[in-house]
Amino acid sequence: MRAAVLTEPHEFRLEDRPRPDPAVDEVLVAIGDVGICGSDVHYYEHGRIGDYVVEEPLVLGHEAAGEVVAVGDDVTSLEAGDRVALEPGVPCRRCAHCKRGEYNLCPDVTFMATPPHDGAFAEFVAWPADFTYRLPDHVSTTEGALCEPLSVGIHACRRGEVETGDTVLVAGAGPIGLLVLAAARAAGATDVLVTDVVDEKLAFADERGADRTVNVAEADLEPVVTECTDGEGVDVVIEASGAEPSIRSTLDVVRRGGVVVLVGLASEATVPFDVLDVVDNELDVRGSFRYENTYPAAIDLLADGAVDVGGLVDFEMGLDDVDDAFQRAQEPAVVKGMITFE
Numbered sequence: 490m491r492a493a494v495l496t497e498p499h500e501f502r503l504e505d506r507p508r509p510d511p512a513v514d515e516v517l518v519a520i521g522d523v524g525i526c527g528s529d530v531h532y533y534e535h536g537r538i539g540d541y542v543v544e545e546p547l548v549l550g551h552e553a554a555g556e557v558v559a560v561g562d563d564v565t566s567l568e569a570g571d572r573v574a575l576e577p578g579v580p581c582r583r584c585a586h587c588k589r590g591e592y593n594l595c596p597d598v599t600f601m602a603t604p605p606h607d608g609a610f611a612e613f614v615a616w617p618a619d620f621t622y623r624l625p626d627h628v629s630t631t632e633g634a635l636c637e638p639l640s641v642g643i644h645a646c647r648r649g650e651v652e653t654g655d656t657v658l659v660a661g662a663g664p665i666g667l668l669v670l671a672a673a674r675a676a677g678a679t680d681v682l683v684t685d686v687v688d689e690k691l692a693f694a695d696e697r698g699a700d701r702t703v704n705v706a707e708a709d710l711e712p713v714v715t716e717c718t719d720g721e722g723v724d725v726v727i728e729a730s731g732a733e734p735s736i737r738s739t740l741d742v743v744r745r746g747g748v749v750v751l752v753g754l755a756s757e758a759t760v761p762f763d764v765l766d767v768v769d770n771e772l773d774v775r776g777s778f779r780y781e782n783t784y785p786a787a788i789d790l791l792a793d794g795a796v797d798v799g800g801l802v803d804f805e806m807g808l809d810d811v812d813d814a815f816q817r818a819q820e821p822a823v824v825k826g827m828i829t830f831e
């Protein structure tokens with residue numbers, strides 16, 4: 490089978506590799522669509538993300554869906570021909586975090602396309618059946634692949650305890666911010682404000698149901714929030730840009746007693762935070778890391794039409810054009826690129 494392997498920064502090699510055999514509890518999936526995530530681009534550009542360093546050739550891609558072509562002897566939940574989405578992180582199932590159900594915090598997780606674990610820019614992947622989810626007939630494998638970033642959005646909203654009637658500010662209108670917007674709407678948020686520094690991204694957020702968009706490179710956010718919330722501040726801020734000024738501004742726009750959820754990864758490890766603001770206003774500042782138990786919800790939201798990911802994908806390219814696809818994925822106005830397999 491063919492696989493696109495990152496051998497060093499900016500260098501993909503198309504390799505012919507043996508097709509994997511599914512273990513007894515695994516399914517073999519012929520990959521149909523794989524999204525290009527910002528983290529894939531980061532590995533491509535820099536060969537590392539923090540402590541995760543690409544030391545051996547690595548297959549990227551973790552937003553994957555396709556069709557089951559074979560099942561291991563013990564698998565009863567899926568069969569050949571099922572179209573499926575693959576949850577890319579498989580935890581150890583034994584540690585205290587796994588036992589508590591917070592398996593996204595498992596220190597021994599095998600996460601696709603995170604060194605040293607290969608990802609899904611390959612024709613076939615063998616994957617545990619219980620982290621592989623059947624797609625209803627009317628949900629495409631493109632949508633199945635987008636269950637991954639949608640899961641990040643769902644988890645962030647769960648962390649923020651977004652409720653019916655809430656006013657939510659989503660900072661950053663990249664794929665994650667846009668899918669936080671969708672998940673917040675599905676959770677019942679009635680007013681969603683979205684910020685970015687790129688007008689095209691904000692126009693897209695507008696089309697996708699944002700009540701108000703603010704280009705924070707051109708306008709002050711605080712007066713807009715004051716106007717929209719009668720001076721109270723928003724109930725929940727979900728920071729999905731990772732930009733330091735945006736992270737800092739979260740405390741200025743959340744209401745007293747509100748929640749700030751940090752999803753974006755700041756390039757600087759430390760960002761000054763006003764502790765008095767947090768204490769005096771009794772703010773909950775929470776991290777949100779990947780997701781747990783979100784794939785069934787993501788698939789249901791897509792199947793019911795409660796979340797529409799149509800239009801999120803700017804381009805689709807084949808494995809042969811993986812280099813071009815990674816160049817294009819870095820254009821500021823591009824939201825999502827997809828590698829597709831015939």
Ligand SMILES: NC(=O)c1ccc[n+]([C@@H]2O[C@H](COP(=O)([O-])OP(=O)(O)OC[C@H]3O[C@@H](n4cnc5c(N)ncnc54)[C@H](O)[C@@H]3O)[C@@H](O)[C@H]2O)c1
Pocket residue numbers: 526527641660661662663664665666684685686687690705729730731732734735751752753754755777778779780
């Ligand atoms: N916590 C997690 O589990 C998790 C999972 C996936 C991604 N992430 C992180 O979430 C962030 C968003 O991911 P993405 O793929 O959408 O990234 P992206 O780079 O595509 O989108 C970020 C958006 O933020 C905008 N932006 C830049 N400066 C801004 C500012 N000051 N205010 C508001 N918006 C600003 C950019 O124009 C862009 O549209 C990244 O930091 C990524 O690393 C975290």
Ligand SMILES: C[C@@H](O)[C@H](N)C(=O)O
Pocket residue numbers: 526528603637638641779
């Ligand atoms: C969660 C996933 O989308 C993210 N890019 C990660 O590798 O953690």
